[in-house]
Amino acid sequence: MGKGAGRRDRRQAARVARERQMRARAQAAARRRQLGLVGGAVALAVLVVALLIYANRPGQAEEIEARTGEYPTVPQAGRVLGDANAPVTVVEYGDYQCPGCGQFATESEDDLVEDYVATGRVRYEYRDFAFLGDRTLDRTPVPGATPGTDDYRDESTRAAEAAACAADQGRFWDVHATLFASQSGENEGAFEDDRLRAVADAVGLDRAAFDACFDGRVKLGEILAMKEEARAIPVPSTPGFVVNGQLIDYRGYDSLTAAIDAALGGQS
Amino acid sequence: MRGVSAWALASAVCALAGVGVAGYLTVAHYDDAALVCGLGDCHTVQSSRYAEIAGVPIAVLGLGMYLALLGLGAARWRRPTWAGTLTALAFALALAGALYAAFLTYVEVAVIDAICQWCVASALLTVGVLAAEGIGVARTTLAVPTDG
The missing domain is CATH 1.20.5 (Single alpha-helices involved in coiled-coils or other helix-helix interfaces)
Structure with missing residues (x-):
């Protein structure tokens, strides 16, 4: 048991x-x-x-999209478009590496030119506020320049110089449009010197004349002066717009046309 | 009435706030004038090429993520027996969102050179959801009942 x-x-x-x-x-x-x-x-x-x-x-360089024959029916004088005696002057301060400026150039600039500049009501000028260039990368220093200073080579400044050199050949707006259409990131090589020379070729500039201007940095002083001018206004961000001498609070194309219409005295 | 744990509530609150922020950024993506930016440069960030993936605005993807997180939270509340699986899914989704938000924040600082306050807010909310769902994973998915 x-x-x-x-x-x-x-x-x-x-x-x-x-x-x-x-x-x-x-x-x-x-x-x-x-x-x-x-x-x-x-x-x-x-x-x-x-x-x-x-x-x-980042860093994917896109194809250069050459733009030629920009605004053939509108009077052009370097970086200025339109009738010199137009009642309203619009000055854009931009940087070729700034995406907002690229968006304006590719989506709104044609409308501005067609509706206001071609009709003789606006004189439109693009001025460089080349501030996005990275001066700390030590890529291709200008001989004798001090790293971190404004005369150091950077992609924003170099792109602006390329457009300014194109202006000497009466092709500012073609290079301007090509640069904005070919944006690719910032300080990632899209506007390195070799690509800017390729832009000159794609647009069909006289390369010898372009190289003399671009490699000789003939326009550097002009670009840096415009940057100081933008800072003095002060332009808070790019694109920045000044309409008849007044900096506007830019919040998209509609805000620009509203300011232009107001300056024109209400006519649209 | 079924009780809601604090981490689930925190996750839902962050996701709901995320819907608000991402919804606003979605509207602003299509109507630039609607974008109000007190700090930083939202226009530059919103118009950069990083603001879209294959033509789809990041804001839309973010909105979809927050709505999906809310949906997972609601499903978890309705079906407690699936809580472990649903919490794991919500954690993975929030992790993906937080990792991509980290990449975008890096791009803002190092590449675009502009910060968007709304994007930073959305990134912080995603991290909030991730932390809450992380606690949820520890308490539901990985919690195996012991001998009683």
């Missing part, structure tokens, strides 16, 4: 131990499944983000 009870107890104890072991195994399996779920979801998230970042990474 006592022997039989002892056997039953041992069997009972063994069953309890087996059940506990099975539960522990089930729990371990459940934990592995849950860890696998979290790990898999995290890995998928990281993979998706890595692909997105790769697809959208």
Whole structure:
């Protein structure tokens, strides 16, 4: 009798131990499944983000989109478009590396020229506020220049110089439009010297004359003076617009046309 | 009435605020005049090439993420038995959002050279959701009942 009870107890104890072991195994399996779920979801998230970042990474130079024959019916004088005696003068301060300026140039400038400049109501001038250039990269220093100073070579300043050199050949607006259409990031090589020479070729400039101006840095003083002028106004961001001498609070094309219409005395 | 844990509530509040911010940025993407920027240069950031992926505005993607997070939170509340799986999904989604927001913040500072206060707000809200869902993962997905 006592022997039989002892056997039953041992069997009972063994069953309890087996059940506990099975539960522990089930729990371990459940934990592995849950860890696998979290790990898999995290890995998928990281993979998706890595692909997105790769697809959208900085430094992808895009093709040069040559623009020629810009505004053939509108009077041009260097960086000025339109009738010199127009009742309203609009001055844009921009940087060729500034995306907002690129957006204005590619989406709104044609409308401005067609609606206001070509109709003789606005004289439109583009002036350089070349401030986005990275002067800390020590890429291609100007001989004798001090790193970190304004006469140091940077992509914003060099792009502005290229457009100014094109103005000498009466092609400012072609290079201006080509530069904005060829933007690609900032300080990532889109407007390195070789690409700016390629822009000159794509637009069809006289390369010898362009090189003499561009390599000789003939326009540097002019570009730096315009930057100081913009800072003195002060232009808070680019693109910045001055309408008949008044800096406007630019918030998109509609805000510019509203300021022009007001200056024109309400006519649209 | 079913109780809501503090981390789930925090996640929902951040996601709801995110819907507001991303919704506003979506409107501003299509109507630049609607963009009000007290700090930084939102116009430059919003018009940069990084503001879109394959033609889809980042703001729209962000709005979709926040709505999906709210949906996962609601589903978790309705179906507590799926809480572990739904929380893992919400955590992964918030992680993806936070990682991409980190990339965009780097781009703002190092490449575009302009900061957008709304983008920074959205990034912080995403990190808030990530932290809350991280706690949720520890308490639901990875919590296996012990012998009682």
